[in-house]
Amino acid sequence: MAAPVSSTGNVLLYFVAIFIPPLTVFLKRGLAADFWINILLCFVGWIPGVIHAWYIVARSEGAM
Numbered sequence: 001m002a003a004p005v006s007s008t009g010n011v012l013l014y015f016v017a018i019f020i021p022p023l024t025v026f027l028k029r030g031l032a033a034d035f036w037i038n039i040l041l042c043f044v045g046w047i048p049g050v051i052h053a054w055y056i057v058a059r060s061e062g063a064m
Helices: 007-019 021-029 033-044 046-059
Strands: none
Touching (some): 007 021, 007 046, 021 033, 021 046, 033 046
């Protein structure tokens, strides 16, 4: 049985996503396509990168 996702860990990731969105996506998904998409979104603008990072944290099944 998988360990439950820590809500405290997710709250910390939401906070980190405000300042460094790609780091949050990297911690959740690694160097997958989501990470590179987030890098591109951060180049477009900071807000799209933050929204994408929050989406990844909210939809991610695994813990950090």
